[in-house]
Amino acid sequence: MDIAMIAAMGEANELGANNELLWHLPDDFAWFVKHTKGKPVVMGRKTMESLGRPLKNRLNIVLSRSVVKAEGFVGAASWDEAFLLAKNWLEEKLELAVAAESGLNAVVGDGVGNDVSGVNTSVAMVNTDENGDWIARKNEIMVIGGGEIYKQAMDFANRLYITQVNACFTDADTHFPAIGNAWKPVFVKPHGKDDKHAYSFEFQVFEK
Ligand SMILES: NC(=O)c1ccc[n+]([C@@H]2O[C@H](COP(=O)([O-])OP(=O)(O)OC[C@H]3O[C@@H](n4cnc5c(N)ncnc54)[C@H](OP(=O)(O)O)[C@@H]3O)[C@@H](O)[C@H]2O)c1
Secondary structure, X not given: OEEEEEEEEOOOOEEEEOOEOXXXXXXXXXXXXXXXXXXXXXXXXXXXXXXXXXXXXXXXXXXXXXXXXXOOOEEEOOHHHHHHHXXXXXXXXXXXXXXXXXXXXXXXXXXXXXXXXXXXXXXXXXXXXXXXXXXXXXXXXXXXXXXXXXXXXOOOOOEEEEEEEOOOOOXXXXXXXXXXXXXXXXXXXXXOOEOOEXXXXXXXXXXX
């Protein structure tokens, strides 16, 4: 099972300020929905508060050392607890999907890029569809922030979905950790600035 982080950040790894995002980029939101829909998402308590309500069609797991009472969110006091909740939910969902689509050769267990022996066979830019878009994975736990949570998950995540926003945000108070050399870029797609997007940005995927 893959553990992926998904984040949008500025040129200095800025993530947010005053518990809010720093931009409004509709196509980045669509990318986020595409790659989190139908999956368990793991977030920190502050990100839950920033969202305000649970994300639809996803298991919303919240890491907190206190009891989480917000409707539509499931609390976890540790990463182990969060991953257990996520795995059980995802496995049940994938089993149901396989049963419903009997005969379909569903991608279960390996995602793309890992053979059954666990050897990573990813090659840059081969994991794309006919439109040149990154193929959505089914078998992923998605870590969706914020800064504290990304920092901790850097040690055990094996995929990063980064939206690199081409601007600096000096008022930011939360940052994404440095992406070290162990991470290899496997996908990149630029997006221009236009009347709906105040900044240009780039969708990137890294794996290790
Ligand atoms: N740009 C993006 O893609 C993006 C994505 C998400 C969030 N954000 C931004 O990031 C900011 C929030 O990030 P943040 O770093 O302040 O907070 P956060 O990471 O969302 O949440 C931190 C909280 O998570 C809980 N926690 C952390 N580690 C834990 C552990 N190992 N076990 C149990 N609980 C744990 C603690 O909650 P308790 O205090 O309740 O114990 C802690 O206070 C906001 O500005 C938000 O808008 C940006």
